[in-house]
Amino acid sequence: MAKQVHIRVDDDIYKELSDYSVVSGQSMQDCLSVAIRQMLVKAKEEPSQDCNGYTFIDLFAGIGGMRLAFESAGGCCVYSNEWNKYSQQTYYANFGVQPDGDITKVQAESIPDHDILVAGFPCQPFSIAGVSKKNSLGRATGFEDKTQGTLFFDVCRILKAKRPKAFMLENVKNLCSHDKGRTFQIIQESLRELNYKVFFQIIDGKGYVPQHRERIVIVGFDKERYGENVSFSFDLHPLKKQPVVRDILEKEVSEKYTLSDKLWIYLQNYAAKHREAGNGFGYGIAPLDGVTRTISARYYKDGSEILIEQRGKNPRRLTPRECARLQGFPDSFKIPVSDTQAYRQFGNSVVVPLMSDVAKLIVAKLEQLDTDPQIEIAFSNIPQRKVI
Template structure:
C-alpha cells in the first residue's frame, strides 16, 4: 500500500529536477523518494552504549540476519540489498533502506565494523583463467579467481575493512557446486585474506518446524588472534522442538485454499512422478512434525508446504505463517504483496539458528581477545 503527498517546488528546483530526470531516465517519483530515503537514513539511531559489537548486513534481503545479530547484542552500521521490494520490507521494519548494488559501492566508504554478515548468492566461478595462469607459473589471488562474482565483493570488503570476524550463509549445495571447485575457491580466497575459517551445514528444524539445511562459513582474523582459534558450531536448541501446529493461524482467508483445478493438477503431477520412480510432488506438512524447505518459488503453487483441511482442499501457508516458519517475530511487518512476501521469506534465513551462531561468534571473539591480551602482557 502506498500513499500520496503533494509538494510545492520553486521554479528553479522544478526545472533542475526535470532536467535531472530527463538525463537520468528516472521518474520524478523515483528521484524524490530516493532523496527522502537518503535523508531518513541519515537519521539512523546512534550506536547503543551497551552494544557488544558492530556489524554490516550484506545481501540483506529483508533483514533476517540483522534481527539475529541484533538479538546477539550487535548494532548494524551498514546494509546493502538491491531488490526494491526487499528494500521496502527492510525499511518498514528497521527505518532505513539498504544501499543498492554492492558492486558499485566503494569498500572504503563502508563504516568500520567488527563482524561482516552476508548471505551472498552462489554464482559460477571461472576456472579457465585460473588454470591458464597456473600453467604459466603465475600466482593467482582471490581477485583473479572471484572477479565477476558477488563473492568477490565480500572479499574486497574484507580486505578493505578488516573486520574481526565474518559469517557467510549459503545453500547446502554450495559445497558440491561445480564438482566442489566453487567451494574450494571460496575457502582458498578467505585463507589468502588471512582468516581462520570454519564451516558446517546446519539444519534449522530444531529451532523452527522446517527442514532447512544451509552452510555457514565463519572466519576470524588471524592477524589479530593468530591461528589457534577455538570455535565450534555448538548450537543450543530450545527445550521445546516446534511443530507445524505451533505456527498456524486460526482464521485463514479462503483465498489460500487451493482451487479444484490446481489441486487436481498437483495430484496428477505427483502420481506421474511416483509411477516413474521419482519423489517429486506436493508435500502435506504434518501438524506434529516439520515441513519441507520453504523456497522462493512458493508463490507459484505452494506445493512444497501444504496444510491439510478437513472436508476441503489443502491450503497454502499465509505470509505470516511463512514468517513464523523462518522464526521471524510476529511484530515483523509485511508491507508487500503475498507474492513478494513468499519470495522474501523463501529466500530468508532461520532467524533463531543464525542468532545462536552469532552468539557463538561473539563468545569466541571475547575469548580470543582475552587470550591475545594475556599473551601481550607476558611478552
C-alpha cells in the same frame, strides 16, 4: 498497498532525476521513493551513541534476518546493503533504515569500520578456466582473479579493505557440491588468502523451527589479529522440544489461501505423472505434528512444497505470517508488501533463531579472544598494514 502522490519539480531537478534514473537503471518513481525514505531516515536520526556490543555490517541483507540474529547477540549494525526494492521496503519498515543499493558500485573504503562482516551472499558460478590456465603457466592467482565478476568478490574486497575481526557467511547446502566442489574450494582459498581462519558446517534449522532447512554457515577470524591457533566449534543449542507445524498456524485464515479446484487437480496430476516415472516430485502436505519441506523463493507460484490439509475442502498454502513464523521471525515483524513479495522474501531468508545461536557463539569467541592478554601483546607488536 501503494498510494499515489503527484508532485511538481523544477526543470533542472527533473533533468537530473531523469539522468540518474537512466544511470541507476531504476524508474523515476523508484528513485523518488528511495530519496524520500532516505530523507525521512535522516530527519528522525538520533544522535550517534556508543555501541556497547560488537559492530557488524549486513550485506545482501534481504529483509534483515541476519540483523535480527546479531542484534539478539548484542551487536550494533552500522551499515546494511540490499539491492531489491521490495526487500528494502520491508527492511525499512522494521528497522527504519534504507539499505544501500548495488554492492558492486559501493567503494569498500566508504563502508564504516566494523567488527563482524555478515553476508548471506548469492552463489554464482565461478570461472575455473582462467585459474587453470594461470596455474598451468606457473603463475599465482589471487581471489581477485578467481572471484571477479561474482558477488562473493565484493565480500572479499570489503574484507580486504576493512579487515573486520570476524565474518559469518551463509549459503545453500549445495554450495559445497556446486561444480564438483570447485566453487567451494575457491571460496575457502580466497578467504584463507585474506588471512582468515575459516570454519564451516552444514546446519539444519529444524531444531529451531518446524522446517527441514539445511544451510552452510562459514565463520572466519582474523589471523593477523588473533594468530593461527584460533579454535571455533558450532556448539549449538536447539530447542529441547522439537517445534511442529501446528505451532506456527494462524487460527483464522482467509479463503484466498485455499487452492482452487483447477490448481489442486493440476498438482495431483503432476505428482501422479512423476510417481509413475519413479521420482518424488510433487506437492507436499505438511504433517501438523512434524516439520515441513524447505520453503523456497518460488513458494509464491503455487505453494506446492508446503500445503496444509483442510477438512472438507482443498488444501491451502501458508499465509505470509505463517511463513514468517516458519523462519523464526517474531510476530512483531512487519510485512508491508504484497503476498507474492512476502513469499519471495521469507523463502530467501534465514532461520532467525538458528543464526542467532551462531551469532552468540561468534560474539562469545570474540570476547574470549579480545580479553586474552597473550593475543593482545602479540597483536600490538604486529606493524599495522596500510590498505591501498
